Amino acid sequence: MTLNEHNLLKKYISFSLGTWFRALISFFITPITTWLINPEEFGKATMFSTVYSILLLVALLGTPNSFLRFFPQKSEEEKPVLLWSCLIPPVLLSILVSLVVFVFRSSINTFLVGTSDSKAHIILIATLITGIFQTFNLNLVRSKGRAILFSAIQVIQSLSQMGFIVLYALLVSRNFYAMLYAQLFSNVVALLLGMVFERSYWFPIKVSRKLVLEIIKYGYPFVFSGLLWWLLNWIDRLVLRLYTNFSEIGLYSAAFKIISAMNLFTTGFSTLWYPFAYEQYEKNPENQMIFKRTLDYVAFLVFSVGFLLLSFKDVIFLLLARSYRPAAAISPFLILNPVMITMAIVVARGIDFSKKTYWFIVSDGVTALLNLAGNFLLIPVFGARGAAVSTGLCFIVVFAIEAGVSKKLYPVPYDLKKVYCLVSLFVLSAALHTFSENLLLPVVSSVFGIFVTILVYKTEFLKMMSIGIDFLKSVLHRN
Template structure:
């Protein structure tokens, strides 16, 4: 686990580095306000993609692991997922195309966001396909391909197109067009890596209907979990100016460096947990989770301590305006440290047949998050959004630990 996680850790560091470089390019070459608009459009596109991926990406990992599918069987399942999501993606594409003006002017009170929403129409199917390919690589344990297509190629392409459009003096929404073009190239490359010109025929015992049924609870829990982390940004977009949105997102991006180990280990854990649970090896599952949680805690603590200690210095790389997000960064970092100490409770429940329980937990926490953001943002601004995010993530972890003990008989740490 350490060996595989180490490679993933290096790729994730590279991905974070290039992601921060993209943030700096947009913030410095365009403006912090443009980065705020880009962040808002990206968040809305990603949330919509999660909905219309129908939970199938996570279901791929669970089904392949629980049933010990071969590579060809897993690929057949992927094809079914691609066909299903392609049909359903028509709905949001039409919504954003015809509703771009209304969303921009009425909901977000902006006269420039409409161009971003039109670009979302182009990027949505690509975003969904990208998610399916990534989780397919996880399900068949091709972690190197996952790392390349998650952290390597997309970020390098984004940087290249951002700089090109800056040189060409293109309008601000071309920052998001740069992302769309990057996604197109990545998805084409992923398809080339997975599919042959003359594919081999193989049957999978799972029908398309059964795939959707298995994925359904994972859809809601995945969406709610995503919104728990990004509802604050969306609500900030409706309640404060674009500069504050940009500062908050910079602080959040830096704070999530603390998630570096959590997410990296989680990618390794998901297929292994599904496999152990599918075999009925609860003793092996318990040992694996305990070792993973200790690894997460020991490696996350120094990262979070470094972020807090160097918060002003790190923020200064993104411009003098960004230093205003120091207290926000410290709040977010504290919440991430608590999450690390609890372990990967979300995927443990999802991969062990308790996805409906976790779905219900995320719905409760999502409603709590909206309420806290609504109450705290008008009073404390971006710090209020950070407090709301940390509080609801803590609530989610505590409830998940309770149900993990109840359903599986053990905690992540003992």
């Protein structure tokens, strides 16, 4: 094991410790919500989130990417101007979007919550505007490298969201408004916190017209790739809305939210991996083994966690209210999302290194179309389980395309045979967990998957155990 690999693994373990508190909060928000709000109301809140996410993506116009790109280039005096110059385009566009939402409020409310007589459109407008400011709030703190404040804002946002849901549901009404207002309230709380600590960047307001044009020119292409990624991740809920009811959407979303706790591993790893990968490539582009070894360790971790989630899914979903227990059968294929995307983060860097990033648009576009077709084919037959199957399999396609292209552009000797062997086993086990009436066979298949993962990645397993023990010893010794 090289020094770089050892340091990277120790650094990730250290880095991830700070994110588990957020993970714990996020993980328990869903069970608490299910005990307070029934699946139908949960489904209505999900449709609100679906529309909110696409409107936010369009309104931002790629300006967060421009902010992250230009921030290191600007002096301290220029950075507040950059912040507000990035904010002006999305704020103006959000006003236009808000006018459209208000004009078509009757149709939008009916699509969102099933009735035209609703205040959902007003909450949508307010959440969109605060969401834009909150996006830049987080990006500002992130760009300044203030990790503690960054984590604190996210933790407080999660806590305020959970607290508001509980209070509204207990004191006002147990309906979808609890989740809608909670999203808006948590945006405001997190934004105010960030503004207090970084007020010198927010006030006074300064804008550069020339910089605004430069920001739009750089950022708008990201909207197209973002739309494809949105389509891949959210189309299932839109098709579910066409063929099923709000209860089915609520069950599907509950399953997705429980599994999304694993995405914290993906997020934490990507935050560490991207700068590390670029640095290694710039220092020594011929050192390809660091990328191969990283995939081996990451594959071992994500498949181990994935098979563990499969094995204990029924126990995990006991945390949810009884009316949500059927979501356990929906979750298996959704686990492929964090599993495949985390590995894709490693293997796809050859596309970045060669500066042929249009391949990401190709992979997202092809997969989004396949997911659209898969959802239209499977949802009428299997409902939410069909949506999960289609979405999960499509993330395998994302990995396959990006891995294949990346290897040609930057020929790292990844051992993809091991990966695809475990992917095949995982799909088989997920299918049993989704469709089998037998209680024992699915669990046996996923436990078998854990043993196969350890056998295939025996070296990585032993080294990870050694590093984990050393890390714990160092922590105990310090205390």
